[in-house]
Amino acid sequence: MKILVPIKRVVDPYSKVRPLSDGSGIDTTGLKFEINPFDEIAIEEAVRLREKSGDVEIIVVSIGKSECEEQLRKALAIGADKAILIETDQEYDSLGIAKELASLVAEQAPDVVLMGKQATDDDCNQVGQMLAAKLGYPQATFASKIERLQTSLKVTRETDEGDEILELPLPCLVTADLRLNEPRYVALPGIIKARSKPLERRTPSVPVTLKTRPVFFESPPPRAAGKKVSSVDELVAVLRDRGAF
Amino acid sequence: MSKLLLVLFTGSESSLGSGFAAALGLSFDVLTLTGHAETNTGAEKELVAGLTSLPPADALASTIATLSQGYTHIAATSNMRSKDVMARVAGILDAGMVTDVTLIESPTRFKRPVLAGSIISIVEVLSTPVVLTFRPAGFAKGEAGGAPDQVSVSADASGKTVRISQSVRGGARPDLSQAKIVISGGRPLRDAETFERVIGGFADKVGGAVGATRAAVDSGIAPNELQVGQTGKIVAPDLYIAAGISGSTQHMAGIKDSKIIVAINKDPDAPIFESADYGLVADLFDALPAIERALGS
Ligand SMILES: Cc1cc2nc3c(=O)[nH]c(=O)nc-3n(C[C@H](O)[C@H](O)[C@H](O)COP(=O)(O)OP(=O)(O)OC[C@H]3O[C@@H](n4cnc5c(N)ncnc54)[C@H](O)[C@@H]3O)c2cc1C
Ligand SMILES: Nc1ncnc2c1ncn2[C@@H]1O[C@H](COP(=O)(O)O)[C@@H](O)[C@H]1O
Numbered sequence: 001m002k003i004l005v006p007i008k009r010v011v012d013p014y015s016k017v018r019p020l021s022d023g024s025g026i027d028t029t030g031l032k033f034e035i036n037p038f039d040e041i042a043i044e045e046a047v048r049l050r051e052k053s054g055d056v057e058i059i060v061v062s063i064g065k066s067e068c069e070e071q072l073r074k075a076l077a078i079g080a081d082k083a084i085l086i087e088t089d090q091e092y093d094s095l096g097i098a099k100e101l102a103s104l105v106a107e108q109a110p111d112v113v114l115m116g117k118q119a120t121d122d123d124c125n126q127v128g129q130m131l132a133a134k135l136g137y138p139q140a141t142f143a144s145k146i147e148r149l150q151t152s153l154k155v156t157r158e159t160d161e162g163d164e165i166l167e168l169p170l171p172c173l174v175t176a177d178l179r180l181n182e183p184r185y186v187a188l189p190g191i192i193k194a195r196s197k198p199l200e201r202r203t204p205s206v207p208v209t210l211k212t213r214p215v216f217f218e219s220p221p222p223r224a225a226g227k228k229v230s231s232v233d234e235l236v237a238v239l240r241d242r243g244a245f
Numbered sequence: 246m247s248k249l250l251l252v253l254f255t256g257s258e259s260s261l262g263s264g265f266a267a268a269l270g271l272s273f274d275v276l277t278l279t280g281h282a283e284t285n286t287g288a289e290k291e292l293v294a295g296l297t298s299l300p301p302a303d304a305l306a307s308t309i310a311t312l313s314q315g316y317t318h319i320a321a322t323s324n325m326r327s328k329d330v331m332a333r334v335a336g337i338l339d340a341g342m343v344t345d346v347t348l349i350e351s352p353t354r355f356k357r358p359v360l361a362g363s364i365i366s367i368v369e370v371l372s373t374p375v376v377l378t379f380r381p382a383g384f385a386k387g388e389a390g391g392a393p394d395q396v397s398v399s400a401d402a403s404g405k406t407v408r409i410s411q412s413v414r415g416g417a418r419p420d421l422s423q424a425k426i427v428i429s430g431g432r433p434l435r436d437a438e439t440f441e442r443v444i445g446g447f448a449d450k451v452g453g454a455v456g457a458t459r460a461a462v463d464s465g466i467a468p469n470e471l472q473v474g475q476t477g478k479i480v481a482p483d484l485y486i487a488a489g490i491s492g493s494t495q496h497m498a499g500i501k502d503s504k505i506i507v508a509i510n511k512d513p514d515a516p517i518f519e520s521a522d523y524g525l526v527a528d529l530f531d532a533l534p535a536i537e538r539a540l541g542s
Contacts, residue, residue: 094342130335158469227522
């Protein structure tokens with residue numbers, strides 16, 4: 001079985017980010033970059049599927065600047081077999097990313113595309129579903145459990161009301177939610193060892209026509225400063241006063 | 246000419262959509278996939294698909310995409326289901342998409358939060374059609390119009406995905422994303438039984454819904470559909486009570502639109518006190534029962 005895992009380089013989700021003063025972008029000076037947390041979960045799951053059944057080949061791909069190599073190397077260290085960097089300085093929207101990935105899927109013909117449900121920088125939650133549409137693949141978003149069957153996957157996915165179990169014939173696309181697994185820790189020697197694994201650089205194959213574009217970034221309106229109350233009685237009194245109870 | 250198709254997965258979503266449609270200011274039709282629109286939204290037409298249940302995303306998205314022909318804007322309330330399906334609709338239509346719209350500047354310019362709400366971005370739409378999901382909290386309910394003409398449309402529910410089973414939890418409590426009062430608990434609730442007794446018991450006293458942090462869900466204290474935050478549900482109640490919650494950016498991303506935020510935390514330096522309207526430094530296991538007693542008197 002061949003699994004393709006698209007990963008995105010994002011600013012560390014625990015760092016404090018601000019808009020640039022002219023609103024043209026986000027100030028990331030001095031901040032760390034990571035594999036998007038949901039994508040790391042997707043890589044981990046692919047590796048676990050291999051650990052369970054052996055015959056799994058894992059290819060990771062990232063579309064972006066040359067620096068994405070850092071995240072692809074880490075993915076190789078977690079256990080991916082091969083990395084592809086589609087190197088570009090171009091601005092993309094979700095549909096553009098989906099089309100570039102669709103072209104790679106056509107070439108690589110994986111049985112499963114396994115990816116993050118959402119990038120923690122743009123919080124879009126779009127690319128997986130758009131890619132599945134382009135490929136005509138069945139999809140399971142927000143996966144919390146994946147089981148491999150003969151010619152299909154059985155996926156438990158989270159819903160607004162609880163969860164559901166879907167069976168998807170291969171080839172199919174699955175997006176990972178937080179509870180799918182907890183990614184393993186990779187120590188530095190593992191990352192260094194992964195340097196001998198193949199990483200292929202290439203240029204995009206699909207021209208981009210932006211359909212949406214972020215044009216301004218600002219801080220959210222601040223909440224009015226709160227106050228501490230000294231007792232339960234005081235709290236209940238102010239809440240009653242404001243009609244909350 | 247610009248025209249909106251407001252997609253209602255269930256008839257009960259009609260009251261959430263009317264405010265958004267009014268704010269967009271375009272003439273519009275609604276597509277009701279199951280049931281009937283429960284309120285008059287001011288739509289010109291109601292397309293009634295008459296599905297008895299919602300099929301998996303591949304089948305549902307094809308149906309919606311077919312019925313979306315001719316509309317410039319295709320929109321639905323933001324939740325896990327609409328994210329699953331509407332982004333696939335955008336893929337089929339080769340359309341741009343704006344997720345989680347919180348404010349409309351014009352029919353081609355929208356505000357939405359990014360980076361767990363740390364930043365608001367203005368997104369420009371450069372082509373039609375465009376697919377949108379919106380957070381209803383930011384849009385006042387629209388004025389009810391006359392009853393729209395109803396038109397039956399055919400919906401094909403067949404796809405490659407097979408649904409084996411489905412669980413619907415929640416019971417008698419109000420729906421988290423629409424409740425007037427939400428009480429949420431974090432990691433210190435220890436186990437499922439304690440969470441249900443302390444947080445659930447309090448919620449039932451005040452007629453509220455129950456929420457949880459990711460830490461609580463991850464450690465099996467609370468079920469996943471209760472997670473509030475960047476990657477869980479977005480809530481906007483009149484009163485949000487956070488008990489034993491530190492106030493991570495990711496959690497705050499889901500509660501910012503609450504009218505009043507109350508934090509109960511035993512650490513006076515917990516970050517949540519910076520964004521709570523009222524903060525009580527206390528042990529939640531003492532404070533919540535004390536509030537219940539005070540309310541009873
Ligand atoms: C990609 C990503 C997405 C995420 N998405 C979400 C999300 O959607 N929602 C979410 O909630 N988190 C999310 N998180 C996790 C988030 O970063 C925090 O780890 C989490 O919110 C912390 O939960 P907590 O407040 O319950 O736990 P903690 O941070 O451990 O806080 C517990 C608090 O309880 C207080 N306390 C302890 N005992 C008591 C007591 N007896 N009485 C009163 N107070 C007490 C402590 O002082 C502490 O402040 C996400 C993280 C990542 C990386
Ligand atoms: N530039 C990119 N390169 C590779 N994969 C990406 C890229 N952008 C997004 N993705 C994938 O798409 C998922 C959803 O992203 P988004 O729709 O932007 O929230 C991510 O979790 C990644 O798996």
